[in-house]
Amino acid sequence: MDRPVTVGVDSSPSSMRALDWAADEAALHGRPLRIVHASVWERFEGATPAEDLPEGRTETAALQEIITNAESRARRRRPEVRVHAEVLPGEPIDVLVRAGEDSFALVVGHRRHNAPVRRLFIGSIGPGVAKRAWCPVVAVGDSAPTRPSADRQxxxxxxxxxxxxxxxxxxxxxxxxxxxxxxxxxxxxxxxxxxxxxxxxxxxxxxxxxxxxxxxxxxxxxxxxxxxxxxxxxxxxx
Known part of the structure; x- marks a missing residue:
């Protein structure tokens, strides 16, 4: 089985850029795309800090929305790529390192240090993932090309x-x-x-x-x- 290009996502703009880059990378190499969202709350059977969610909305629904939106975005961008998306229990760095064990490459977003706290999820874990991952790690920043380009090095x-x-x-x-x-x-x-x-x-x-x-x-x-x-x-x- 082809090792996939794996990308970690949340709902931040930086992770969406990483998702786009990962979808292009998968298409470029003819590999499947695996989309992963890590949730520490998933380990506690859906236990959720209620103040962070709108009234009547569960943590499960919020997680499903993140992963469904990411999967839809990837399919629209690269219809030819096989896409698999999932929510995995555990701390983000641990989850992504494990996911990278059988991956062609692991892609994460990279944000500026002055980004709002709620957008730190993917951007802040990149260095930790890079230190421990068994596969190549790609940190996609604000200046990353939107499409693969032959005029780069x-x-x-x-x-x-x-x-x-x-x-x-x-x-x-x-x-x-x-x-x-x-x-x-x-x-x-x-x-x-x-x-x-x-x-x-x-x-x-x-x-x-x-x-x-x-x-x-x-x-x-x-x-x-x-x-x-x-x-x-x-x-x-x-």
């Missing part, structure tokens, strides 16, 4: 002191091949690190690191043009 980050995961390299190559675009393998160094060896793309150590991470043969087999780039950071992020 796929970026593969390569860290010093570690070997690039074969799964990450394979995923990056698949994405570049499917989109008909170039793959850029990037290694970032601080100014202090760049002093020894000399900074920039002419650094023998940095160049060797990138070549070891992405051998030419793997790229040629996928028909992908690969660029290797060393970036020297002016300052480190906090």
């Amino acid at each position: 796929v970026i593969l980050g390569v860290a010093e002191g570690t070997e690039a995961s074969a799964a990450h390299v394979a995923f990056a190559l698949q994405e570049a091949q499917a989109r008909g675009c170039d793959l850029v393998a990037v290694h970032a160094r601080s100014r202090q690190e760049a002093r020894q060896p000399p900074p920039g793309p002419d650094s023998p150590a940095a160049d060797a690191l990138l070549r070891a991470a992405l051998p030419n043969r793997a790229a040629l087999e996928n028909g992908v043009t690969v660029h290797r780039q060393v970036l020297v950071l002016q300052r480190c992020l906090p």
Whole structure:
């Protein structure tokens, strides 16, 4: 069975962008789409904080509305994609990590830090999911393209002191091949690190690191043009 593209949703705008991106990704690779909504209340047999719901409306109905709307949106956007949607009990990060165990990729929304509290659900769990997931994780932000585009590049980050995961390299190559675009393998160094060896793309150590991470043969087999780039950071992020 084809591993699906799995996307976590709530009712926020950021998760809807993630849903659209995931539907396009599933269509691009000819894979099914799995839509997941995690509910901590589901574990308590529908127990609901009544003040958060309109009078007469149950938690079950609210959950069903979220997942039904998401499924309908995905089907409208990509009618050719097989879609399965479900509500799963548990904490969001735990649920998505488990869902990613048999997924081609796991997609979540990414929102700005000043977003209203009620919209933090998907945006705030992305880092936690990325740290624990067994499959590639895609965080879809505000500037994500609405449709797959061939005029963009796929970026593969390569860290010093570690070997690039074969799964990450394979995923990056698949994405570049499917989109008909170039793959850029990037290694970032601080100014202090760049002093020894000399900074920039002419650094023998940095160049060797990138070549070891992405051998030419793997790229040629996928028909992908690969660029290797060393970036020297002016300052480190906090």
